[in-house]
Each structure stands twice: as structure tokens, then as C-alpha cells.
Amino acid sequence: MxxxxxxxxxxxxxxxxxxxxxxxxxxxxxxxxxxxxxxxxxxDHLPAERHAVVGTAAGVPCVNGKADIYPCKNVDLLSVLPLSGIGGGNGNDIWGWTDPSSGKEYAIVGRTNGTAFVDVSTPTSPRYLGNLPSNGGSSSWRDMKVYRDHAFIVADMISGHGMQVFDLTRLRTITTPQTFTTDALYKEFGPAHNIAINEETGFAYAVGSNTCSGGPHIVDIRNPKSPVKAGCVSQDGYTHDTQCVLYRGPDTAHRGKEICFNSNEDTLTVVDVTDKAAPVQIARKGYSGAQYSHQGWLTEDQRYFLLDDELDESRGTDKRTKTYLWDLASLADPVHTGVYNSPATAIDHNQYIKGHHSYQANYQAGLRVLDISGVASAKLTEVGYFDIYPAGDSANFNGAWSNYPYFASGIVLVNGIEQGLVVVKPDLDAVEPPPPGGKFENTDDVAIPDAGAAVTSSVTVSGVAGNAPATLAVTVDIKHSYRGDLVLDLVAPDGTSFRLKGSSSDSGDDVRATYTVNASAEVAAGVWKLRAQDVARADTGFIDSWNLQF
Incomplete structure (x- = not known):
């Protein structure tokens, strides 16, 4: 924002x-x-909610798509601590800290009027420890990150806010809620929209400030209580968010350098910040569908970047929440490889990657968890969600602002604008029961190139024991200007293929038909694929949707 x-x-x-x-x-x-x-x-602004939830020792499990009042899938609820219990205001960003001496886990919860500190080491009974008031007023945009047991906090719209530094080890002895003061205050900028920290190098990057043309304002925080300005990245103007890393990715020309990946309103901008006094812009790339490049995160191998655009849902004709996928094999030439379309229609906001999952806070749609193991082929799959805003799922600014998924315990923190601190526990290895009626569906659009290679669309079948039936129904909806150019196959998990032959019911343009195949020799559970190939020239199309009916 x-x-x-x-x-x-x-x-x-x-x-x-x-x-x-x-x-x-x-x-x-x-x-x-x-x-x-x-x-x-x-x-869109709504009053803060007061719905508190304290779970049992095991929390409130997600059963039949609900945990307490919240829609869910493979994510259990542990507790909800409303804003009224952590200092008031409305919620915004969030981060976490693990005490290296005790292993205790703490939430650092941004609010319009300050920053709350919460002990979540017993996640079903979180304990509010106190508040660090905002420096100079209220702001809907507050952001924080952690380095060497210190929190670094910025806020937008407050002219003299600067960067607050708070020693988190002070939380170890707190028994009753406190009103805290800062340990240091950095004043080289006033307002700042966001902050990123490269924990490997000890440099902070404040973005969207009133300095550096809004680009990253670099601060040396290796001595946390004595931050020192180190440089500016101003060549591409305003940066909304960034991730800065010590680069170990596939582009050998840049390995070992410190690289920032900036979401710059309408582009992904890559900058070498190894020399803080003389940063070098490596690439500036736009993408089809861009409305407002908001934030993104690298995969752990630093090969791919997942970008969220905050305005494409509200302004585009396709309202599905989108994630833009980038291949960074060459930092000088990032390639936009595809778009993941969520079944939800909310605005996406902040996402973070841990292992092969992306944890997305998508406003009214809540926390969405994507399996990104197929990112190389531009295929992501939603494997879990927890909707903290049950009232709706539209492109409005309510609900989940951000999340923090990096605790060793596996809990995930979600900060809601109206809801406050929500603590959940994903169970992403859970075996899903079959859907009602045994229908497994894929609704991702897959383009079919003209006279090109075959393309596939996948459906994962789970919760179905034994083999597939002798009358496995395959229903397809394909937009294509001439059916006669298409060759369609159903591919079983073991690679066996079944030709879906045309008939009088699906001749002419498009394919909207149900086929029956004898798949009784195939194990039902696993990844099934619809394969489509255009074998003649002058026609194109796409797989709109398809399903298997067991």
C-alpha cells in the first residue's frame, strides 16, 4: 500500500x-x-473484531472445512488474540523471533498505533507482553524485521518516525504487560513504507521512504543499537518492497554478490548492492497484466521469484488471485514464465517461501498455502488455507495483511487488519478425503499452441482406495477453433495413456464432452493428466477446465 x-x-x-x-x-x-x-x-475499513479463541492443548482442528468460525483446509486453528488484547488499533505487518537461549517463539505484531510483543511458545495460549508505541502518531503501514535479537521497525505517513530499534532479549523477564521504549532511533529518514534485512550481511533496506527517491535506503545495522547510513538505491525510483540476499543462485556472473529483488510498482527490478555507495541496476522488467507490483519472494535455490500484484484482481477482467512466476536463470534477463490463478478472488498482499511452499496472506481470502514444487513448469497447487475473514472473498482491503511461517515449531502467525493475531498450524501432509461425488477438477487455464508440443493439465487424486473404475468419467471443457486438429489423452499416474476419441457430440469448434475410459488396471491415487496437442496449423486454444469422476 x-x-x-x-x-x-x-x-x-x-x-x-x-x-x-x-x-x-x-x-x-x-x-x-x-x-x-x-x-x-x-x-473498506471495519472496526476491530473481538472474537477471541483459546484452543485446547491440541488447538481447534480443521474438520469438514471449518475450525471454529473459520473456513479452512489442512490448517488447524491454535488461538486468536484480538487487537483489544494487544494494545488496540488495527493490524498490519507481522514478524517473529526465536530466543536463541531458550528456543521460545515470539510474535512481533504491527498495529496502527504501535508494535505488540506476544509470547507464542504455548501457541494455544499466547501471552501479551507489552507495546512499543508508535513514534509520533498512527499509521496503517508499519513494518518490522529482526537481526541479532533486535527488532527494527518503520512506519509510513509519520514524518518523524524513523527506524525504531528494540532489544528483544528484554522480553525474557517480562511477567506483566509493559509499555516499552526504544533502545535506539535512526533518524536519517522519516516515514518508510517497509523494511527488509539481509541477516547474512547485517544491512537493512528501508523502502518507500522520503529519501533515495523512495528506493532502498541502506543502513548498516551490524551494531544494532548504533545504525549508520550506508547508501541509497535511487535509479529506479519508488520501491514498494524488496528481498535482499547474498546470491547463491544459478547465474554464475553474480554469485557471492549482495542482490536486491525490488517490487517497483510496475516492474521487477534487480540491483547489485554489494558496493553500498555505488549500487548497480542489473535488470528492470515489466510483465503482462501488471497493475501494481507489490511484493515477492525467492525460492530457496534462488532460481525463481514469485511476485504478487496488488491491483490486478480489482482492475482486471479475471478476478482470480494471481501469482506471477519468474525464472531468474539470468539476473540480467528475468523471464516471466506464467501465472498461477487461485480459486479465490481476493487481493494478494504478502507471501513468504519456506521449503517448497509459499505462504500467502491474501486479505479477504486469508492465509493460502501453495505447493511450489512445480514452479519450473510454472505449475503451483493450493494445498491449504485458513480464511480469517469468513464474511467475504472479494477484492477489498480486509482480513489477512501478512504472515510469518519460519518458526521451527511449524506454527504460522497471521495478522489481520480487523482480527488481530491468529496462530495456526498447517498439516500439509494430511491425506484429503475425496471431494463430494468423487469429482477431482482442475480449472487452471493451459494454452494449447498452434501445431506445437503437447501440453498437460494435472489433477491429483487422493482419498480413493484401490484401482480406478472400469467406467472412469473424464469431462473436458476446451476452447479451440477446430476440434479436428486436437489429439487428447488421459494419462494415468504410471504413464499409461488413454486416447479420448472425438465423436459427433464434440465435433466442430471447442470440446465440451464427457468420455469414459476403462482404467480398472490403474491405481486411483496419484497425479492424472489431460494431455492435449494441436497437430495442424492455423488454430489455437486452451484447456479451460477438466475433471475426473470416480
């Missing part, structure tokens, strides 16, 4: 201001577009 000020009044707006405007006008405090966007964001 971004901030504009109109007619002398402080107004809050989503980063949607960038739409239909130049970057310059998006930053202009007096544009009509900025004022209208501010009104839109404020119209």
Missing part, C-alpha cells in the same frame, strides 16, 4: 493509486486520483 495526502489532510490509500496514472501522479499529494483512491480504501 501507498500513502497520499490531499488538501492538507492525511489520507490513507491502497497502492491502487498507481492505476491509470503515471508514477509521478501516484506520488502527487494533490491529484484527484489520489483522493478518490483514498476514499476507496477508507470505505
Amino acid at each position: 501507498k500513502i497520499l495526502r490531499a488538501a492538507g489532510l492525511a489520507l490513507l490509500t491502497a497502492s491502487a493509486v498507481a492505476l491509470s496514472m503515471t508514477t509521478a501522479s501516484a506520488h502527487d499529494p494533490d491529484t484527484a486520483e489520489g483522493q478518490a483512491a483514498a476514499r476507496t480504501f477508507l470505505a
Whole structure:
């Protein structure tokens, strides 16, 4: 999100201001577009909720798609600590800290009026330890990260806020909630939208500040209580969010360097910040469908980057939540390889990758967990979710702002704008029961190239014992200008293929038909594929959806 000020009044707006405007006008405090966007964001604002949940020792399990009042899949609820119990205001960003001496886990919870610290080492009974008040006023945008047992906190829209530094080891002895003071305050910038920290090098990157043209303001925090300015990245202007790493990825020309991957409103911008006094822009790439490049995260091998765009759902014709996939084999030439379309229709916000899962906080759709093991072929799969905003699933600014998935215990923290701290535990190895009626479906659009190689769309079958039936129903919906050019096969988990032959019911344009195959020799559970190939020229299409009916 971004901030504009109109007619002398402080107004809050989503980063949607960038739409239909130049970057310059998006930053202009007096544009009509900025004022209208501010009104839109404020119209979504709802009072903080007071729904507290303290689970049993095992939490509140996700059963039949619900945990307490919350829709869920493969994610159990452990507790909910409302904003009224952690200092009030509304929620925004969140991070975590593990005490190296005790192994205890703590939540650092951003709010409009300060930062709350919560002991979540017993996640079914979180314990509020106290509040660090905002430095100079309230802000809907507060962000924090951790380095060497210190929290570094910034806030947007507050002219003199700076970067607060808080020694987290002070939490070890707290028995009753406290009002804390900072251990240090960095004043080389005032407001800042976000902060990233490279824990390997000890440098912080404040973005969206009133310095460095809004680009990363680099701070040396190796001595946490004595931060020192180290440089600016201003070549590409305003940066909304960034991830900066010591690069170990596939591009040998840049291994060992410190590289930042910036979400810069309409591009993915890659910058070498090894020399803090003289950063070098390596690449600046736009992508089809861009509306507002918001935030993204690298896969652990640093080969791929998953980017979320905050405005494509509200402005595009396709309302499904989207994740943009990038191949970074060459840092100088990032390649946009595809888009994952979620079944949800909410705005995506912050995502973080742990192992082969991306944990996404997608506003009204809540926490969504994606299996990214197929990212090389631009295929992601949703394997779990926990919807903290049951009232809706639309493109509005309510619900899950961010999440933190990096605790060794496996718990995940979610901070809700209205809900407060929600502690959950994914069970991503759970075996799902078969869906009602035994129908397994894929609704991802897969393009079929003209006279090109075969493409596939996958369906994972689980919870079905034994072999498939002798009358396995395969229903397909394919948009294609001439059915006669298509060759369609169903491919079983072991690679056996079954030709889906045309008939009078699916001749002409498009394929909307149900086929029956004898798959009784095949084990039901596993990954089944619909394979499609166009074998003549002049026609293209795409697999719209298909399903297996057991």
C-alpha cells in the first residue's frame, strides 16, 4: 500500500493509486486520483473484531472445512488474540523471533498505533507482553524485521518516525504487560513504507521512504543499537518492497554478490548492492497484466521469484488471485514464465517461501498455502488455507495483511487488519478425503499452441482406495477453433495413456464432452493428466477446465 495526502489532510490509500496514472501522479499529494483512491480504501475499513479463541492443548482442528468460525483446509486453528488484547488499533505487518537461549517463539505484531510483543511458545495460549508505541502518531503501514535479537521497525505517513530499534532479549523477564521504549532511533529518514534485512550481511533496506527517491535506503545495522547510513538505491525510483540476499543462485556472473529483488510498482527490478555507495541496476522488467507490483519472494535455490500484484484482481477482467512466476536463470534477463490463478478472488498482499511452499496472506481470502514444487513448469497447487475473514472473498482491503511461517515449531502467525493475531498450524501432509461425488477438477487455464508440443493439465487424486473404475468419467471443457486438429489423452499416474476419441457430440469448434475410459488396471491415487496437442496449423486454444469422476 501507498500513502497520499490531499488538501492538507492525511489520507490513507491502497497502492491502487498507481492505476491509470503515471508514477509521478501516484506520488502527487494533490491529484484527484489520489483522493478518490483514498476514499476507496477508507470505505473498506471495519472496526476491530473481538472474537477471541483459546484452543485446547491440541488447538481447534480443521474438520469438514471449518475450525471454529473459520473456513479452512489442512490448517488447524491454535488461538486468536484480538487487537483489544494487544494494545488496540488495527493490524498490519507481522514478524517473529526465536530466543536463541531458550528456543521460545515470539510474535512481533504491527498495529496502527504501535508494535505488540506476544509470547507464542504455548501457541494455544499466547501471552501479551507489552507495546512499543508508535513514534509520533498512527499509521496503517508499519513494518518490522529482526537481526541479532533486535527488532527494527518503520512506519509510513509519520514524518518523524524513523527506524525504531528494540532489544528483544528484554522480553525474557517480562511477567506483566509493559509499555516499552526504544533502545535506539535512526533518524536519517522519516516515514518508510517497509523494511527488509539481509541477516547474512547485517544491512537493512528501508523502502518507500522520503529519501533515495523512495528506493532502498541502506543502513548498516551490524551494531544494532548504533545504525549508520550506508547508501541509497535511487535509479529506479519508488520501491514498494524488496528481498535482499547474498546470491547463491544459478547465474554464475553474480554469485557471492549482495542482490536486491525490488517490487517497483510496475516492474521487477534487480540491483547489485554489494558496493553500498555505488549500487548497480542489473535488470528492470515489466510483465503482462501488471497493475501494481507489490511484493515477492525467492525460492530457496534462488532460481525463481514469485511476485504478487496488488491491483490486478480489482482492475482486471479475471478476478482470480494471481501469482506471477519468474525464472531468474539470468539476473540480467528475468523471464516471466506464467501465472498461477487461485480459486479465490481476493487481493494478494504478502507471501513468504519456506521449503517448497509459499505462504500467502491474501486479505479477504486469508492465509493460502501453495505447493511450489512445480514452479519450473510454472505449475503451483493450493494445498491449504485458513480464511480469517469468513464474511467475504472479494477484492477489498480486509482480513489477512501478512504472515510469518519460519518458526521451527511449524506454527504460522497471521495478522489481520480487523482480527488481530491468529496462530495456526498447517498439516500439509494430511491425506484429503475425496471431494463430494468423487469429482477431482482442475480449472487452471493451459494454452494449447498452434501445431506445437503437447501440453498437460494435472489433477491429483487422493482419498480413493484401490484401482480406478472400469467406467472412469473424464469431462473436458476446451476452447479451440477446430476440434479436428486436437489429439487428447488421459494419462494415468504410471504413464499409461488413454486416447479420448472425438465423436459427433464434440465435433466442430471447442470440446465440451464427457468420455469414459476403462482404467480398472490403474491405481486411483496419484497425479492424472489431460494431455492435449494441436497437430495442424492455423488454430489455437486452451484447456479451460477438466475433471475426473470416480
